[in-house]
Amino acid sequence: MANILVVEDEMIIRNALRRLLERNEFTVTEAGSVDEACQNDLDQFDLIISDLRLPGAEGTEMITRAPNVPVLIMTSYASMRSAVDAMKLGAQDYIAKPFDHDDMVQTVKRILLHRQGAITTSSEGSSENPGTDGQLRLGQMVGQCAPMQLLYKQILKIAPTPVTVLIHGESGTGKELAARAIHDHSARAKAPMISVNCAAIPESLIESELFGHERGAFTGAVSARQGLVEAADGGSLFLDEIGELPMEAQARLLRVIQEREVRRVGTVHSRKVDVRLIAATHRNLKELVEAGQFREDLYYRLQVIELKIPPLRVRGDDILMIAEVLLHQYAEKMGLAEPTFSSAARKAIREYHWPGNVRELENAMQRALILSEGPEIEAAVLNIDQRAREHVMPTPIQNDSDPTLLAPEDPLESPSPEDASLEDYFVQFVLEHEENMSETELAQKLGISRKNLWERRQRLGIPRRKSSKG
Template structure:
């Protein structure tokens, strides 16, 4: 049974989290601060440490070094998002924002323990636990959320094979990065990866571009020319936006998959090719095949292994990590001094829906770096349409002694869940605290407070009348 240590000074959260984990078959110990944890336990003996970022005395990030390589999951508020990102850079395995749902916490814990178990199975006997590489290093894609970690696992399984792969996802999600990872982790890594955007080639030229042509095959064909499929011989062919491929070219591509051979336009002879095909699309090929817009037999040939790339809005805190990577790259490219996002910009990046996905985020960061006049990038330079008022929760300004009073008032007398804690706290304090004060005390934005009120059916207090 995995043994987990909780380091949290707020007793209501500590108790609720301990009971949640114990109900799910974990052995749990707890402490209210790092000195207390050091005094009572051997930190390296735990399978996982879950710690609040803000603690009496040293912050939770101190446990990263004290735990001697054991994973540390940091709990934080939205107000401390930048500190949470910094904690990841210091070596925290992940962070989770408070207040969180039961399923969110349980999924994070299960994922971390599963990754640790898998790493232990594959680690050479002489390798130190602290030498573990980041889970994303060999993939070359930034991502720590559950859907991306699941995708990384599938990429590692599929890459060494020659199976055809269909990558599905919205435009701008980075499907070509997945194709490149599949190629780089395959036995064809030293051979070429040929990428083709099917939507960017005119329909009249697509067959010639893909399969080549003989001299005189059509007007302007003054010499024989090999196609992109031949260029990928021995390697990988990546066809992006394959849903835009004309039906005639689809028939030729089907022959490549079935027979492993091509015939140039204007030729009567076929030639063998050894190509692994990876295709990508943002369209629903199954629906297109039913309406006759895409060959059904080709669809089933392509759909041997299907990988779904989640939209950026589905990736949680990944968006901020990706934004920081783009920021560092742009600063280096443009030769400017190191810039940083303001708190408002961090919040805007995290809460915006990013309909254009990673591509839109990259363009927004590039724009902000070009227009920035100081070391800190304000949210308005990102050029995104988002209301900042409900997202602004800069830090905590707690009254001295208030925390102890709150703890005493909220000491659990029953098995409170984290949702129960939220509801209990709001109902207990909304008569003498404003919405802004409630949000700050809970470590969330006013927008998040309003959304949780709606979901849990907690009415706002009515103004008293004389």
């Protein structure tokens, strides 16, 4: 039974975390500060879970006080800088408050398994491990806002299964990165993932490209050719913009999904294939079905699992985080010194609507890196500052009579830049679960008091729904 030290100055959170860990058969010792924690023999613990902000010394002090014990840092200040600083100092992982109880337990188990040298053989540890950056990234996707945390959790849950996945998202949001993360965390990771943009292939060639052809199947087919579906055998096939697939090709694709076989153009013989299909679109496939432009049977075959990639404009401080990551990558690639953003540039990046999403942000970072002069990137170099306020951020609607007026994706008015992702998490969790949970259950799941839950509802303009749970 693992022995865990919890260092947290807020009594309610400390008690809730202790009860959660004890329910999962861990032995827990509590402390309210670093000094109080150090009154114990720290080497007796298998893990230390510490809040970042503590009276006296910060929680990262536990890393140096207990060099032989892994430290998991908790913080309400969910920012890239605090997370990176904690990881650089040697923290084993990082988790934002209010944390999801299941995520906390899985993170604790993974760290303990890693400490025991068993992480490579434990499916429980490895399947839930999002990488060394913990909450900050999954694969090549970067972000810690609530929608991205939900996306990471969904990907890690569905990746080991063989089910077909349909990814929704605006152009430039990173749908292919999500598909790559699914593939890389699956049992097919060592096999190829073939990516196809259905909108980029001429309609006359799409069937040949996907399913292959035999010699003489059509003019110009001078030899037999393997299609991309066959090339993905044993691995994954990612079909981007599947809404653009012609109807005849849709029928052939349906056969691949149903029968696990492919028939090349120009032959009646079929070949067995073992392919995991991941599709993506920015269009509403249901509307295409109703318009007769997409096969209904294929739609329901694709709809087994649906993932939604949030647009950049609703991702809060993730925008600056991604901008910094991209700037670093391009500076290394171009062999240039890496500048920093001026306060005006940071404000412009944060407030701009980004209709082109991450793809547009990539272009802006390359342009800024090349054109900037001096150690700081100014807002004017970004070529977005004059348009930054075209998108006016709506404020939360406080209307008890119609709670549906507040959509989950509405940006928040009041939180500071450092606290935005935490508030996003709170809003999304409450809106998702309030119909099925009482206020007491919601508060317990969030690790806060019922009074604190009520106060946050008032501040964020989230009216309480009338439910049978009360």
